[in-house]
Amino acid sequence: MHPRLIECLAAAELHFRSDPRCAGMFLHGSIGRGETDAYSDIDVCAVIEDEHYEDVKAEMRAVCERLFGPTVIWLPEGEQPRYCNFAFLFEHGDELLLTDFDIVARSLFVAWNRPPDRVLWDRDGLLSQAPRAHGPQAGLSGERLLRLIDTYWVYAYLDGKYMRRGDVFKMLYVQQTLFQVHVRMLCGHQTGDEGVWWAGDMARLSEHDRHRLLGYFSAADTDRVAEALSRCLDRFSEDAQRVCADLAAPYPIDRELAVRKHLATMGLRSGLRRRLQEPGRPVGSASGESHCDREELT
Incomplete structure (x- = not known):
């Protein structure tokens, strides 16, 4: 300084x-x-x-x-x-x-x-x-977690039409929103506080999480944004399922699948696979690989 x-x-x-x-x-x-x-x-x-x-x-x-x-x-x-x-x-x-x-x-x-x-x-x-x-932070409640998950998948839905229109600016807007929702969910779960400024809040997350979240940023053309989106949908799904499991809250799989199917019909196919958690098995392993079966959506 x-x-x-x-x-x-x-x-x-x-x-x-x-x-x-x-x-x-x-x-x-x-x-x-x-x-x-x-x-x-x-x-x-x-x-x-x-x-x-x-x-x-x-x-x-x-x-x-x-x-x-x-x-x-x-x-x-x-x-x-x-x-x-x-x-x-x-x-x-x-x-x-x-x-x-x-x-x-x-x-x-x-x-x-x-x-x-x-x-x-x-x-x-x-x-x-x-x-x-005045008491400790309440942390991320099941109700708030569901609201964040719903917000994520509603905004992900929008990318279908924006990709079809070739509207890269609206795709970038959605990408920014998805990124910030993902950050808030992880911060809220790991620290009990969703944070106030994402660029500063990133320091509160692990190096592993910070590296994964960088996937939301890409070059400013529709193909690259769509490619990044495909990877990040999987990463959000994994993280959201893990947080739901930690809070003993059911993950709303039907909402994710509905949005993924819509995006597939809009042409966003690459990487659009959902990671289905088998009962009693963890979502991720120490190596970062998923233990979940994958179902291709067509």
Whole structure:
């Protein structure tokens, strides 16, 4: 990380510590996980008492320009009634540096019910105690799992007509949606939290899962997207069946088969095979190969 960013973070911490309207600060992203490198930026969040949130929000640009430097671009993102991320580029000599500075109202931070990656300071114990006080993450319920599976197969259905039309942009849209649903299912099952930003959430998954999920990305032409889709339908089916087995929830095989048959009639045949789990046998093995019989859909 650039030395100037470290200096600016220290100045921001000192400023907000002295402001009684702020309940604490924490780091997230690579700096919060302790994984910074020479290219890392600051990702910091200040928790603001509800009654002062709007006042602090109105002051943020002037405060950041004083603490960090002359602002070239000031970009409020993800704005909600009690939350906003301020992404800004600022000058340091001949260099241009980036910081993401979030502010969140105390009540919304409590409602998030998740511990910060790294607490900088905590005025009254809110940042470290709130998640425990309000209970652990509930994890992925059977009902939520079914909703994710249904979402996946409905969107997979759409790719049939988009492929027939040669509409690569809509195919890419569907591919992105399928990818994100797959990520949410795996994160929710493995960590108890579906996550909030897929690019960052990938770090919470195993190297094996990350490698498999890369299959959703392909060159931007219909044949390559269709080829990637065929592989990824199988991978999602395997993972969804495994999660269902772990949660003792039935996998809705009829829905998958109905969508696969439709896609086959639309011409998406390559790789369109479903992996049928035999009673009492696991879906996958340590080698990554499926123990399931395969049925070609024509």
